[in-house]
Amino acid sequence: MTPDLPGLYADAVERVATLAAGVDERVGRRAVPATPAWTVHDLLGHLAGAATDVVDGRLDGSPGRSWTNRQVVERRSRTTAELASELRASAGRMPAGTLTAAGPTPVWDLLTHEADLREALDLPRAPAATWELLLPLVVAVIGGRPRVRGFEVRTTQASWRVGVPTALVTLDGDDYELLRILFSRRSTEQIARVSDGVGLLEPVALFGPRAA
Structure with missing residues (x-):
């Protein structure tokens, strides 16, 4: 649909x-x-x-x-x-x-x-449909970039392939957290707390590494 x-x-x-x-x-x-x-x-x-x-x-x-x-x-x-x-x-x-x-x-x-x-504002997340729609689009755009180093990332909800995977990344968070990382909304320290793949996740973020 x-x-x-x-x-x-x-x-x-x-x-x-x-x-x-x-x-x-x-x-x-x-x-x-x-x-x-x-x-x-x-x-x-x-x-x-x-x-x-x-x-x-x-x-x-x-x-x-x-x-x-x-x-x-x-x-x-x-x-x-x-x-x-x-x-x-x-x-x-x-x-x-x-x-x-x-x-x-x-x-x-x-x-x-x-x-x-x-x-x-310390408010609940927006409806799940918002990130459920956006995440696959963002993954596709990032994976289609020239010379991107591909990897597979496993969240607590699903598995996502960024480009042609050559490495596996785990994320102790759901798909919402992955989307926030890919939109440069998490700092290096924040990513490192929840994932063993900060060196792969951060370089592909849409706006580059976020300021601390």
């Missing part, structure tokens, strides 16, 4: 916007563990700004650090309720083809940052 990516995106937008609208100034200053350079407010500024930039075609530097940091800086003075409104409005104009394109899409970005936000 073909996944309903536009529907998944719309549901995630509503969850994130609802959370954002309830964030006060104090919580907005809280650091986000998965993206240590950002506060909760910064993360929400990026999500609102990224959705607006995509629909407006303002993509110079995308998806690099200068692009995301501009979104954060431009929205520093806005309330989280305003950021929630912007996210909803821009997401409502998002072309469906943008959400269903091959490779990383706004769906990937939003679902990943929703997990970042929930971890920062």
